[in-house]
Every structure is written in C-alpha cells, then in structure tokens.
Amino acid sequence: xxxxxxxxxxxxxxxxxxxxxxxxxxxxxxxxxxxxxxxxxxxxxxxxxxxxxxxxxxxxxxxxxxxxxxxxxxxxxxxxxxxxxxxxxxxxxxxxxxxxxxxxxxxxxxxxxxxxxxxxxxx
Amino acid sequence: xxxxxxxxxxxxxxxxxxxxxxxxxxxxxxxxxxxxxxxxxxxxxxxxxxxxxxxxxxxxxxxxxxxxxxxxxxxxxxxxxxxxxxxxxxxxxxxxxxxxxxxxxxxxxxxxxxxxxxxxxxx
DNA sequence: TACCGGTACTTAGCAAGACCGAATACTGAA
DNA sequence: TTCAGTATTCGGTCTTGCTAAGTACCGGTA
Numbered sequence: 001x002x003x004x005x006x007x008x009x010x011x012x013x014x015x016x017x018x019x020x021x022x023x024x025x026x027x028x029x030x031x032x033x034x035x036x037x038x039x040x041x042x043x044x045x046x047x048x049x050x051x052x053x054x055x056x057x058x059x060x061x062x063x064x065x066x067x068x069x070x071x072x073x074x075x076x077x078x079x080x081x082x083x084x085x086x087x088x089x090x091x092x093x094x095x096x097x098x099x100x101x102x103x104x105x106x107x108x109x110x111x112x113x114x115x116x117x118x119x120x121x122x123x
Numbered sequence: 124x125x126x127x128x129x130x131x132x133x134x135x136x137x138x139x140x141x142x143x144x145x146x147x148x149x150x151x152x153x154x155x156x157x158x159x160x161x162x163x164x165x166x167x168x169x170x171x172x173x174x175x176x177x178x179x180x181x182x183x184x185x186x187x188x189x190x191x192x193x194x195x196x197x198x199x200x201x202x203x204x205x206x207x208x209x210x211x212x213x214x215x216x217x218x219x220x221x222x223x224x225x226x227x228x229x230x231x232x233x234x235x236x237x238x239x240x241x242x243x244x245x246x
Numbered sequence: 247t248a249c250c251g252g253t254a255c256t257t258a259g260c261a262a263g264a265c266c267g268a269a270t271a272c273t274g275a276a
Numbered sequence: 277t278t279c280a281g282t283a284t285t286c287g288g289t290c291t292t293g294c295t296a297a298g299t300a301c302c303g304g305t306a
Contacts, residue, residue, distance in 0.1 A: 004216040007134025010263050019227040029283050038223060047264050049284060071272050071282035093127040098221060100161060104142040133292050152254050170293050194253035194301050
C-alpha cells in the first residue's frame with residue numbers, strides 16, 4: 001500500500017491494537033506479526049512499539065514482563081478498564097466517521113444540487 | 124468530538140473533500156459549511172484551506188477564481204482526471220481498512236485462541 | 247462617516263502519529 | 277565465531293490537523 005494507508009492509520013491503528021488486546025493480552029512482536037498476517041503487510045515494527053509505549057503511559061493497558069525462551073523478555077500488554085472505555089469511545093468515533101464516509105461513497109453520482117449557498121454566477 | 128476524531132481525520136479528510144468535489148466543484152468556505160452541516164461540527168476552517176492548497180499543488184484539482192457578491196473572490200476547486208484516480212485509490216484504501224476494522228469490531232468476543240505463536244508459559 | 251458582522255482566504259507555529267534506520271540484547275544453529 | 281530469528285528501544289523526518297491571528301471585501305446601521 002502507499003502513503004494513503006499511512007495517513008489513514010493515524011488515529012485508527014491505536015484502536016486496532018486496543019481491539020486486538022481486548023481479545024487477549026499480547027506483546028509487541030506478536031501484534032506486529034498478527035497485523036502482517038491480516039494484510040497490514042507494511043506496518044513498521046517501530047510504529048507498534050511506539051504505540052504501545054503511548055497507550056501504556058496513558059494508562060490504557062497493564063504490562064507484565066514475561067521471560068521468553070527465544071530472546072529477550074516479552075512485554076505483555078493487557079487492556080484494563082480505562083482502556084476498555086477508551087476503546088468504546090474509539091468505536092463510537094469510528095462509526096460516526098465510517099457512516100459519513102460510506103454515505104459519500106454512495107453519493108458518487110450528483111443528484112441535482114439543491115443546497116442553499118447562494119448561486120452567484122458572475123464573471 | 125475529541126482528539127480521536129482529529130487523529131482519525133488525518134488521511135480521511137482529504138478523501139472526504141475530494142469526494143465532495145467529485146460531486147460538484149466548490150470553494151473552501153462552502154465546503155467547510157457543508158461539512159459542518161453533515162455533522163463535522165468542529166473542523167477548523169484553516170484546516171480545509173490548507174488541505175485545498177495541498178491538493179492543488181499536487182495537481183488533483185483545477186482552480187478558478189470567481190468573484191463573489193458578498194466578499195473576496197472565491198477559489199472554486201474542481202476534481203480533474205488525476206484527482207479522480209487518486210480518489211479511486213482512496214476508496215480502495217478505505218475499503219481495505221474499513222473491512223479489517225469492522226472484522227475486529229465483530230470479533231470482540233475471543234473465540235478460543237488458535238494462533239501459531241509459541242505458547243511459552245514460563246516465568 | 248465609522249463601525250460591525252458576514253463572507254472568503256492566508257499564514258505561522260504547534261502537536262500527534264507513522265515512517266526509517268540503527269542499535270541493543272538474548273537464543274540456538276551452521 | 278558468525279548468522280538468523282526473537283524482542284525491544286531510540287532519534288530524527290514527514291505529513292497532517294489545530295490554533296490563532298490577520299487580510300480583504302461587502303452591506304447595513306448608528
């Protein structure tokens with residue numbers, strides 16, 4: 001994908017990750033891999049880690065360090081109550097935006113123009 | 124709305140405006156007013172004007188200056204061929220993202236966890 | 247005349263979030 | 277010893293929306 005995806009992820013990626021954590025706790029590397037599996041083929045790893053730091057600092061998740069057999073310890077993130085509320089608000093915001101955008105998508109064909117801005121057709 | 128809306132608009136507002144222009148040419152003040160009517164009650168005027176400058180510089184729209192009876196001349200923007208293609212790509216990107224997010228929304232309830240990351244439950 | 251409100255656009259500086267690239271750290275296999 | 281895979285961190289860049297202020301043009305009113 002391209003630049004449009006990058007920009008669109010701003011504001012939605014956070015909700016996506018929170019939604020994943022709502023299903024079950026997970027750590028950064030795992031989340032990145034799962035996103036790639038789901039088609040987000042080019043989400044940068046650094047992006048996810050930065051996002052996790054942010055949501056931790058805002059108190060939306062609880063963190064536990066769990067030793068790994070294959071490398072450095074994992075930081076396992078779990079959605080807490082605050083995070084749950086924040087996620088609910090995310091869904092409300094998303095629905096609001098998605099509805100309006102879908103409406104625009106449907107309205108591709110102009111009907112016949114009956115809005116009430118003045119019709120100054122000079123020059 | 125709050126900060127979530129602001130962040131979510133990044134990447135989508137451009138498509139929204141292009142979609143409006145796809146229906147019919149319009150000028151900044153008018154677009155702002157129309158967005159407010161449609162529920163985007165707190166989109167800053169400056170944001171729209173800045174966005175219009177950007178899409179003009181990228182050659183997605185054609186611009187015509189039209190005198191107004193009530194104030195300074197209007198800059199009327201019309202989607203051109205390049206803009207049309209760009210808008211198509213926007214819809215593809217949007218659909219991709221929206222489908223995955225809706226999927227997450229549906230999957231709020233954990234099924235039973237059958238992903239293939241290793242199950243190291245040590246500590 | 248002088249002022250105000252509505253119309254219409256511009257600009258500078260800020261904040262947030264995704265990107266890239268590199269570094270760090272731990273493990274097991276070639 | 278080196279390399280690949282696992283796992284996290286960090287610094288700097290770019291894009292984009294917001295704030296806030298300013299410019300400009302018009303009509304109505306005191």
